[in-house]
Amino acid sequence: MLRTTTCGALNIQNIGESVTLCGWVQKSRDLGGMTFIDIRDRYGITQLVFNMDDNTTLCETARTLGREFVIQASGTVVERSNKNLKIPTGEIEIKITALEILNASKIPPFLIDDETDGGDDLRMKYRYLDLRRNPVRNNMVLRHRMAQSVRRYLDALDFIEVETPVLIKSTPEGARDFVVPSRMNAGEFYALPQSPQTFKQLLMVSGFDRYFQIVKCFRDEDLRADRQPEFTQIDCEMSFIEQEDILNTFEGLIRTLFKEIKGIDLPEVPRMQYADAMRLYGSDKPDTRFEMQFVELNDLVKGHNFPVFEQAELVVGINAKGAAHYTRKQLDELTEFIKRPQIGATGLIYYRHNEDGSIKSSVDKFYNEVELQKWAAAFNSAPGDLILILAGAKDKVRKQLNELRLEMGTRLGLRDKNTFSALWVLDFPLLEWDEESGRYHAMHHPFTSPKPEDIALLDTNPGDVRANAYDMVVNGTEIGGGSIRIHDRTLQALMFKHLGFSKEEAQKQFGFLMDAFEFGAPPHGGIAFGFDRLCSIFAGLDSIRDVIAFPKNNSGRDVMIDSPSTIDDKQLQELRIKTDLK
Ligand code: ASP
Numbered sequence: 249m250l251r252t253t254t255c256g257a258l259n260i261q262n263i264g265e266s267v268t269l270c271g272w273v274q275k276s277r278d279l280g281g282m283t284f285i286d287i288r289d290r291y292g293i294t295q296l297v298f299n300m301d302d303n304t305t306l307c308e309t310a311r312t313l314g315r316e317f318v319i320q321a322s323g324t325v326v327e328r329s330n331k332n333l334k335i336p337t338g339e340i341e342i343k344i345t346a347l348e349i350l351n352a353s354k355i356p357p358f359l360i361d362d363e364t365d366g367g368d369d370l371r372m373k374y375r376y377l378d379l380r381r382n383p384v385r386n387n388m389v390l391r392h393r394m395a396q397s398v399r400r401y402l403d404a405l406d407f408i409e410v411e412t413p414v415l416i417k418s419t420p421e422g423a424r425d426f427v428v429p430s431r432m433n434a435g436e437f438y439a440l441p442q443s444p445q446t447f448k449q450l451l452m453v454s455g456f457d458r459y460f461q462i463v464k465c466f467r468d469e470d471l472r473a474d475r476q477p478e479f480t481q482i483d484c485e486m487s488f489i490e491q492e493d494i495l496n497t498f499e500g501l502i503r504t505l506f507k508e509i510k511g512i513d514l515p516e517v518p519r520m521q522y523a524d525a526m527r528l529y530g531s532d533k534p535d536t537r538f539e540m541q542f543v544e545l546n547d548l549v550k551g552h553n554f555p556v557f558e559q560a561e562l563v564v565g566i567n568a569k570g571a572a573h574y575t576r577k578q579l580d581e582l583t584e585f586i587k588r589p590q591i592g593a594t595g596l597i598y599y600r601h602n603e604d605g606s607i608k609s610s611v612d613k614f615y616n617e618v619e620l621q622k623w624a625a626a627f628n629s630a631p632g633d634l635i636l637i638l639a640g641a642k643d644k645v646r647k648q649l650n651e652l653r654l655e656m657g658t659r660l661g662l663r664d665k666n667t668f669s670a671l672w673v674l675d676f677p678l679l680e681w682d683e684e685s686g687r688y689h690a691m692h693h694p695f696t697s698p699k700p701e702d703i704a705l706l707d708t709n710p711g712d713v714r715a716n717a718y719d720m721v722v723n724g725t726e727i728g729g730g731s732i733r734i735h736d737r738t739l740q741a742l743m744f745k746h747l748g749f750s751k752e753e754a755q756k757q758f759g760f761l762m763d764a765f766e767f768g769a770p771p772h773g774g775i776a777f778g779f780d781r782l783c784s785i786f787a788g789l790d791s792i793r794d795v796i797a798f799p800k801n802n803s804g805r806d807v808m809i810d811s812p813s814t815i816d817d818k819q820l821q822e823l824r825i826k827t828d829l830k
Contacts, residue, residue, distance in 0.1 A: 250320055250350075256292020258325055260339045267342060268322040269294060270350065272380070273313045274360070283310045284341075287321060288360075290385065295328065295341040296321050302343075309347055316353035316360060316377075322346040372807050375798055387795045390509070391783045395462055397508045398482055401501050407458040407484065412447035414440060414464070418757070422689070423467035426477070429823040440466035443776060445693060446761050448485040449733055452772040453764045460484045462779060474791050476780065477804050484730075485774030491716050491732055495519075495672060498728065498775050502670065502720065509786055512668060517720070519672040529653065530564075530646030532676070535724025536669040538662035540566045540653050542646070543627050545637065554614035556595065562645050565597075565637035567627045568656045572600045572634045582636065586652055593648040597637040601629045654724065663723070665788045671721045675699070678715040679746070687748045692717045694743055695761075696731035697773075703739075706746055716773070727782050730775025737765040 251270040258267065271289035283298040298310040313319065323344040332338030357373075358366025360380050371378040378384050399409070415438035418425045425439035441447075443465045451459045461483045469475060482501075486494060499517045506514040518536075525532050528541045545563040557563050568574075574582075579598060586593035599609035599620060607620040615623075627635050636656070638649050657663045678698045679688040688710055690696060698706065702713040716732035734740045740762050744754035755762070783795035793799040800806050820826075 254291035255287055255289040255294045256336060258294060258337050258340055258342075260327065262325045262340065263327055265325045266322070267325060268320060269296075269342065270318070270320045272353075272360075273315055273317045273319060275315070276310070276313055278311055283307055285310055285313060285319075285321075287319065288380075292337055293335060294337045296323070296344050297326075297341045298344050298347075303345070306344060306347055309349075310344070313349070314353060314355065316356050317349060318351040318353065320348040320350055369801075369807065372799070372801060375808050379797065384794070387783070387787050387789070388797055390787055391779075391795050394505060394509055394783055394786065395779075397505055398460075398462065398501065401504045402458075402460045402484070405458065405497065407460040408456055409461055410451060410456065410459050411461065412441070412444040412451075412463070416441050416447075422693075423469045426466045426468045429825060431822050434824045442467050443481060444483055445695060446758070448483060448774060449695060449761065449769075449772065450764055452485055452487045452735075453767065453769045455487075455770075457487045458485075459774075471802055471804050473802070474793070476792060476796065476800055478800075479792070480779040482728075482777040482779050482782075483774070484776065485772060487770040487772045489771070489773060491674075491718065491773065494730065494732075494773050494775055495718065498720070498777075499672070501777075502722075502727075505782070505786070506668065514668060514670060517670045517672055519674055522673055522676045522714075525673050526646060530648075530650035531724075532673055532719065533721040533724055533726045534650075534671065534673075535654060535657060535663060536671050536721075537664070537667050537723055538657050538660075540568065540657065540662075542566060542649060542653075545623065545626060548619070548622050548626060549615075552614045552619070554611055556597070556639050557614075560639035560641075560645070562642040563637060563639040564645060564649055565627065565635055566649060566653050566656065567629050568634045568636060568660065569630075570632050570634075571656070571660060572602065572632045574600075574634050582652070582655070585655055586638070586648055591648050591651050592644070593638055593640065593652075596652075597639070599623065599635045599637075601631055601633040601635070603631045605631055667723075668785075669723060673719045673721055674717075675714045676717040676719070677711065678702070678713040678717075679710050681711060688746060690743075690747060691715065692729065692731050694747055694758075695733045695740070697734045697739070698743075706742070710746060718775070720775075720777070722782075722785055725781060725785060726778075727785065728775055728777035730773065732771075732773035735765055735769040735771055737762045740765060 252268045255269055255271045269287055271287040274286040274288040274293055277284045281300045285296040286293050287296055298307040300307045321342065321344050323342040325340050326343050328339055328341045356377050357370055358364050360377060362382050364381060415428060418439040423442055425442065427437040427439050430436045430438060444461060444463055448459050463481055463483050464478055465481050466478050468477060486497065503514045506512040522532055525534055530542060542564050545565060549557045549563050583596045586596055597610050599607050601607055601624060607617065607624060609615060609620055629635055636652060638645050638652065677691050678696060680691040682689045692715060696715045696717050699714045699716055705713045719726050719729040721727065734743060741754060744758065780792040780795055784792045787795055789795065798806065798808065805811065
């Protein structure tokens with residue numbers, strides 16, 4: 249080895265030892281008679297000292313070192329007179345007796361430091377330099393530790409890690425597939441997996457019983473903020489289980505991660521029906537770090553000639569505790585916020601519960617103090633509270649109030665990154681109406697089992713059929729989701745029929761799975777967690793990009809390797825892809 253130890257290992261105990269270190273030049277200071285070099289590697293930073301009186305040539309070489317030069321330096325560990333107690337090696341330095349430049353470096357385009365002067369684009373173009381920085385590398389270390397923890401937990405429970413193919417056939421799961429042309433089968437394409445869904449189910453038919461994989465998945469979606477075209481799932485499947493078993497097993501996984509990685513004892517994860525989540529939070533992924541549940545007011549407010557409320561399907565509000573001091577200006581800001589096109593509400597109604605117990609509303613013309621006291625009872629409001637109310641069509645107004653609730657949560661400091669609140673959301677609808685195509689889509693995916701007691705509704709009220717499907721939500725972010733699967737050919741065929749597949753289409757696309765169900769498919773179910781998202785939450789980051797070593801930018805580009813890129817005509821010809829379409 250070129251070194252005897254790392255740049256993070258030496259301390260006062262090592263005084264007098266002869267050592268050799270390798271690393272990158274972080275910083276150098278030339279004080280005339282003495283030159284100090286900070287040498288950095290993955291493990292830390294150590295100060296090297298060169299003394300003109302001891303060795304002039306060596307000192308002169310040291311002066312030529314530029315930032316990020318790679319060097320090998322040997323010497324003796326000595327106590328520092330000027331100690332830096334902020335770093336583990338800060339009490340010592342190395343008196344250098346030999347120095348070798350292993351490789352020079354151009355001046356890096358941005359500071360390799362915890363706080364860098366590099367903008368996003370530059371950092372991504374030179375991501376390998378960005379990854380030298382502690383915060384970025386620490387995210388990768390965290391990710392590694394989480395992956396190991398996941399493997400240990402699942403391995404101990406007899407899960408087998410199986411790799412499934414990356415060149416597959418399209419599985420419709422809502423998003424567009426990335427496709428890969430096949431040279432050997434002209435005119436035909438593979439698809440990259442959106443998830444290993446069908447393969448993990450086939451592994452259950454094969455009797456693997458418990459499967460997992462930390463696996464890349466690919467979705468060709470229009471890039472919304474913080475989506476990556478390729479991302480990683482912790483993908484899992486189990487046989488001979490019921491929903492309850494999946495919930496317990498994977499709640500265990502998440503709690504183990506919190507314990508091992510963050511030292512946090514996550515309490516038992518509460519459960520909520522999808523319908524309740526929508527009613528109380530207007531979202532299937534409520535942020536439960538704070539309460540502020542919706543209160544529906546239809547019964548109290550109708551019949552008072554206030555047109556906005558009279559015409560609304562739903563009048564619903566939230567109690568922003570302690571916000572009665574909000575000024576006119578702040579309320580105007582909130583009104584602006586909900587009127588933005590992304591949210592699209594028409595107006596905000598509010599009341600202040602004053603310190604003296606009186607109530608002042610924006611609709612005093614229509615509701616007297618007695619009426620308003622009834623509202624106060626419904627909201628359980630106390631002096632000092634601010635109540636915000638929206639009205640409109642049910643689904644829309646719930647969505648809008650969800651946004652307002654999150655905004656108020658943020659404004660009132662209720663969404664601390666270091667507080668964690670997990671939730672299971674259960675009993676999702678099986679189907680979702682899609683306006684654009686004018687038909688039902690599978691809300692989770694077409695392999696999800698309807699609740700047996702709801703199957704009869706498939707013909708009459710398809711939208712009311714509930715699925716054995718569940719999501720895990722942490723701090724308002726969906727971190728995982730799964731379902732109990734259909735394992736019976738007839739039911740699977742019925743499902744495809746309801747999703748608008750002809751018999752032939754269903755057979756062509758999923759015949760392999762339905763055929764497999766005829767050879768002794770066990771009851772089974774599973775779940776997949778978004779590993780990048782989980783890592784970013786654990787790291788306290790807003791973006792998943794920061795926990796991915798080589799991420800793509802918001803246009804789906806890797807600016808470092810410059811991909812996607814064109815390919816030459818010869819390649820196109822071999823793939824039988826026409827070039828005149830551009
Ligand atoms: N394959 C599903 C997904 O990617 C997860 C599951 O049902 O296990 O969302």
